[in-house]
Amino acid sequence: MMIGSPLLSIEHISKEFYGNVVLHDVSFDLQRGEILGLVGENGAGKTTLMRILFGMPVISDTGGFQGTIKIAGNPVHFASPFDALDAGLGMVHQEFSLIPGFTTTENIVLNRESMHPSLLNDVFGDRMSILDRDKMRERAKKAIEKLGVEIDPDMLISEMPVGHKQFTEIAREIDREQTQILILDEPTAVLTETEAEVLLKTLKRLAQEGIGIIFISHRLQEVLTLADRIIVLRDGHVVQNVPNQELGIRDVASWMVGRSMKETEIRSEPRSFSQIALQVRHLRVDMPGEAVQDVSFEVMQGEIFGIGGLAGQGKLGIPNGIMGLFPASGRVELKGKSVPLNNPAKALSMGMAFVSEDRHGVGLLLDESLEWNIAFTGMQIQGQYLKKILGNLFSLRDEKAMQALCEEYIQLLDIKCTSTKQKAKELSGGNQQKVCLAKAFSLNPTLLFVSEPTRGIDVGAKKLVLDTLHHYNLDFGTTIVISSSELEELRSICDRIAIVDEGRIAGILPPTADISEFGLLMSGSRVREAIHG
């Protein structure tokens, strides 16, 4: 080993998925005993980078990557995560990979158990050895001690608080003698504040023992407290790689979200509104992965209201909860009339419509024709596209009216399809999104919720979809509430933008507000900054 060469160096790594560049010429080094804070928005390329580092099969399945990874100066190539483990990389995932029915000890030494040879070894080989439970317990204890926490080595994982599970995962990585590099992906996301503090202390102590740590978190305050060096990824580029000296949370926040303002044109001039369209009070939504804790806000009549924030913070839970798709509680009023929650039919018939973020799961009937997709909700809720037969006894689908409606929207939104009878699954992502919009528009809603309108569609279609929404608002005065992870998109068409963090609204800003303001709200540092700064 060359003295002085960094523990891990990443050199010129690029990666694309089907022509979509997610990492572009990423290079950085990790020294022995250094803690590297890696920050970036969702989709900045953090996860892909870690997957490459860990030799995950998904990378080689999609065409591999360019660039080299060196450990202690030697180029390495990992064909699978096992190679990475052997080379001394340890990874602590956001989701726990522990066996709930096993004890702490068993989880920590899993697959590396200490063993006694037994008589059967002569015949059947090592697999017939007997576990040396005392030794295993010793090892587990030692690993836990190293972390500076107290966990009962004989406790079952299923009975542990989440914090302890997180520590068990780290202990497992440390128990491997060869582990020199530890990667933690959002380790504090599930921890309470005190647990998070203990974890940060532990990591510092590990670093002092010479282990290199890559710490990924969107909580900027933690990163600033912990890291020796901060790397900011944005759209697959390393935009900053600086030592953590005299950095303010504001700087990091603006590096993380900021594109130059030239790229974003803010279309709506400041408008003023007088009437309240939607009033939400103490909304709580139990949507898995997007839980909303306690949200109150107003949307004005005729406004485009944006809801932003990082993934998993609850911005998608708000529209899903109001539209009755997930269990919700609280008070919602549409133009002064109370909206019953947990009742999609009622929400729709009161004049609200919803374009779901889950296009394939909720938004479309993939196996049915475009006519069905666009007309169905109007038929069920408003009784449209039905014709009476046998003297009003019975009503049937009016296929002609459905076709006319469908043709109208195909023309209006420029949906590329072979006919109105084409199945929804055969369209491209962007055109499918237009079908979802057409379905919502055909209800003539007074309030339209749109979730992640541009997720998974290409750049050209993105612009079209946003333009469509913008014009729809201008032409019909429809109030629109857009939830999106793409801040730039929200800033380009919204009148006001609420940023959601940990299930609560962190603040509401005008689109012209400084980019760092948004970054601050997203990283949940509004309160904490006040304390530290």
Next chain:
Amino acid sequence: MDRLKTFIQDFGWPRIIIFLFLVSLFIMAPFVQVRIDASISDVLNRFGQNAIMVLAMVPMIQSGCGLNFGLALGLVSGLLGATLSLEFELIGIAGFLGAIALATPFSILFGWFYAKLLNKVKGEEMTIAMYVGFSFIMFMCILWLILPYSNPTMIWGYAGKGLRTTISVENYWLRILNNFLAIRIGEFFIFPTGLLLFVGLFAAMMWLFLRSKTGTAMTAVGSNPQFARASGVDVDKMRTISIIISTFLGAVGIIVYQQSFGFIQLYTAPSPMVFPAVAAILIGGATINKASMVNVLVGTILFQGLLTMTPSVINSILQTDMSEVIRIIVSNGMILYALTRKVKVSK
């Protein structure tokens, strides 16, 4: 050539093979002294007898509940209706319609409970349904013995109570549909007009229903329940409606079968009637989540055609009774084929 290929793809190999086999049976028939006209008459008759039970599969397939392996609930409702009609000594068309009317409340009740259960086991409907069907038939075996029926044509002579295993409807409503406007051509050919009209009526009603608002909602529930829910449709309610309709059609189906066959068969008799209905709609080209009237029509004709022709033709050739074996191979084979090709609704 390409058109032929797409046609074969759309129609499916199993159907083509069964169709060719059926045609070859018809061609062979004259050589083994089986009359074609009598055979065709037989096929039509059996088609009418069974079509409504096959039609019963449609609503549940459309609403995403899969194949109704629990059709036995409907069949038992029909048996209850038929036996009650005999108990009340209803004769002729009144007896037949009375049997349907008396079976209706049972089919709604059983269907409702059946739906409650199936709504709790989404995704596993078919397996659960099969066991519901089997155990319900067994439960009814007890009831047939202890229910207080008193019409002497129906109960065991020596004990004076308990229903017989087979009860003749000869003096009540035998062939009431078959003989309605029936056209007799020559000695061997009878066209069962009434029977086919009755089947046509039910098929037309189902066709209309699937085009109504409720029918459309039901199809959407089967296609993507999340979509339907987001559009304000009560998914469980639609499934319940489809299951009740299916159970009701099962009841009507067995009564139509009995008036043509001449006997009410009780105890374990409904058991072997479920799989042929399932197999028939699959042979007709239905999948586990899409079925149409054409599937019912084509499937019933092919399957019943096979059942009619194999005993007469194959048995004459081989000098042994192969019909039952072929029926079991075809019906179970077809179900197996369909289940392995279970195309999930695209997500």
